[in-house]
């Protein structure tokens with residue numbers, strides 16, 4: 240356990256919770272980073288995976304009296320924690336009908352944290368069916384996402400792992416860029432930010448910030464700067480030709496030929512990719 244974690248309030252609440260709980264040691268600093276702004280606020284916080292109830296007691300103390308703490312578990316035994324002031328739902332996080340029932344009862348919530356079964360279908364269903372019901376400014380937090388790499392019990396790595404689903408969400412939020420020339424989807428209209436920690440993925444929901452992007456220029460004039468993006472290869476030679484034959488930026492047949500050679504040459508793309516491939520390989524070292 241690192242010494243900074245030991246100093247965190249959330250860690251001491253975990254250690255002193257009156258019921259058993261088990262979490263990974265890196266999670267406490269993530270909790271502090273993403274959840275501290277909700278302390279003492281009137282929020283609805285939902286945790287999937289109740290077990291003995293240890294983490295529910297931790298959350299109750301952490302968020303304070305104004306927060307409503309809700310637990311969800313498939314194990315009917317969890318219901319007994321209602322006598323401690325928690326609202327408990329017994330249901331299956333992979334089941335669409337359960338989620339319809341849950342949100343019909345509870346309405347929109349602020350935060351949903353998934354510490355349930357950790358299988359692809361369970362994690363993906365939680366995000367997919369909860370997304371319409373998270374308030375703007377809220378979060379969906381999925382724990383134990385390292386199961387996306389584990390064969391035993393979790394049937395991963397797979398095309399349909401939770402991490403691959405999350406990567407698709409990244410593609411989806413880029414629809415907000417006009418460069419993609421794609422229509423906004425429900426996901427791209429709701430999810431503002433995706434954060435990847437080791438074993439935790441956080442989706443920040445805010446439809447107010449999810450608009451179609453557009454370029455904006457300031458009031459000053461573009462005096463001289465041109466983009467040197469394509470001057471990496473033979474940049475000097477290109478400048479010499481510029482001087483000798485006049486600017487290659489003029490619209491002419493000659494310009495088009497030169498641009499083909501110096502700018503859009505597949506050879507340059509190939510050279511780039513050879514370098515990138517080496518960097519990709521270094522990623523694994």
Ligand SMILES: C[S@@+](CC[C@H](N)C(=O)[O-])C[C@H]1O[C@@H](n2cnc3c(N)ncnc32)[C@H](O)[C@@H]1O
Nearest residue numbers: 260261288290293294312313331332354355356
């Ligand atoms: C890791 S434990 C939760 C621990 C608890 N959050 C804590 O820190 O004290 C996982 C729980 O998820 C529940 N669970 C497993 N699959 C589920 C499912 N499909 N739907 C709802 N709960 C599920 C299990 O019954 C178990 O109690």
